[in-house]
Amino acid sequence: MAAPEQKTQEDCSLLPLVHDIIKCMDKDSQDVHQELNKLKTKIQEAREQISTMPGISMSPEQQQQQLQNVREQVRTKNKLLQKYRSLCMFDIPKA
Amino acid sequence: MAVSERSTKERLLSVLDDVEVLSRELIEMLAISRNQKLPQPGEESQILELLVQRDGEFQELMKVAQEQGKVHQEMQLLEKEVEKRDSDIQQLQKQLKEAEHILATAVYQAKEKLKSIEKARKGSISSEEIIKYAHRISASNAVCAPLTWVPGDPRRPYPTDLEMRSGLLGQMSNLPTNGVNGHLPGDALAAGRLPDVLTPQYPWQSSDMSMNMLPPNHSNDFMLEPPGHNKENEDDVEVMSTDSSSSSSDSD
Numbered sequence: 001m002a003a004p005e006q007k008t009q010e011d012c013s014l015l016p017l018v019h020d021i022i023k024c025m026d027k028d029s030q031d032v033h034q035e036l037n038k039l040k041t042k043i044q045e046a047r048e049q050i051s052t053m054p055g056i057s058m059s060p061e062q063q064q065q066q067l068q069n070v071r072e073q074v075r076t077k078n079k080l081l082q083k084y085r086s087l088c089m090f091d092i093p094k095a
Numbered sequence: 096m097a098v099s100e101r102s103t104k105e106r107l108l109s110v111l112d113d114v115e116v117l118s119r120e121l122i123e124m125l126a127i128s129r130n131q132k133l134p135q136p137g138e139e140s141q142i143l144e145l146l147v148q149r150d151g152e153f154q155e156l157m158k159v160a161q162e163q164g165k166v167h168q169e170m171q172l173l174e175k176e177v178e179k180r181d182s183d184i185q186q187l188q189k190q191l192k193e194a195e196h197i198l199a200t201a202v203y204q205a206k207e208k209l210k211s212i213e214k215a216r217k218g219s220i221s222s223e224e225i226i227k228y229a230h231r232i233s234a235s236n237a238v239c240a241p242l243t244w245v246p247g248d249p250r251r252p253y254p255t256d257l258e259m260r261s262g263l264l265g266q267m268s269n270l271p272t273n274g275v276n277g278h279l280p281g282d283a284l285a286a287g288r289l290p291d292v293l294t295p296q297y298p299w300q301s302s303d304m305s306m307n308m309l310p311p312n313h314s315n316d317f318m319l320e321p322p323g324h325n326k327e328n329e330d331d332v333e334v335m336s337t338d339s340s341s342s343s344s345d346s347d
Binding site for chain 2: 043085
């Protein structure tokens with residue numbers, strides 16, 4: 001489980017691309033423009049990914065609060081339903 | 096505190112913008128320093144440090160965003176469950192309303208029945224008395240034809256004209272001192288001069304008599320002359336009969 005997470009973190013990082021650009025600049029390589037484009041593309045992809053990710057329209061604390069509220073709702077409704085289904089208000093007298 | 100109120104999305108985009116700006120500045124600075132051959136290590140290293148810091152923040156925020164995505168999925172499942180519970184509650188509510196309506200109707204009807212029972216109890220009548228009345232009503236064959244009745248039988252469920260003539264009112268015209276129509280039989284009764292012929296007769300007895308006297312196809316025909324009546328009395332009786340005959344002929 002740690003390896004895929006580490007790979008995801010590395011994917012997110014933009015430092016390797018910056019490092020590649022600086023290396024090309026040092027070598028006076030013609031690939032500088034290519035590397036710059038890669039960096040631009042990576043930043044643009046990151047923006048698109050962020051805009052489509054679900055559940056990040058609120059802060060983690062707000063989301064946790066909302067989660068607690070929904071759990072409480074489910075618990076309360078389950079309890080009520082159980083109570084009213086098993087409720088017998090009439091004492092049936094023995095004939 | 097302001098940072099915690101911002102959503103994760105806003106923070107991610109902000110950090111990404113910072114990374115972009117810092118990386119561009121760093122590259123531009125390196126390019127300028129290379130061309131101009133001016134050493135500016137301090138500024139470059141500062142920008143580099145900031146860039147590394149921002150990149151770290153970006154990675155941390157991406158981790159948080161992924162966690163939030165999982166929580167969001169869990170919340171969606173819980174919200175579906177909430178919807179299901181809501182529909183269960185609505186169903187239960189509908190059933191309870193229906194049960195309430197049925198029970199209210201039953202209670203109302205039971206109360207009405209109790210009122211009727213109480214009313215009947217207050218006005219109770221002996222069953223023997225009711226049976227006696229029933230016997231009297233049915234004894235005159237007014238409710239149902241006698242078993243031996245056939246079409247052509249002169250008997251009727253109402254007093255016929257012959258029965259009326261042979262009754263008290265009809266016999267009043269036969270009294271010798273009776274010169275005025277309309278004397279009440281009570282006068283004769285009070286005087287104690289009522290002959291036996293004025294004794295009230297039961298309808299079936301008079302109809303039996305009329306059966307013997309009349310032809311089989313008798314209907315309410317006033318022109319027939321039963322024995323014992325003279326012409327004058329017949330006119331008076333005919334007048335009287337005419338008044339009552341309309342209803343009797345109609346009922347035929």
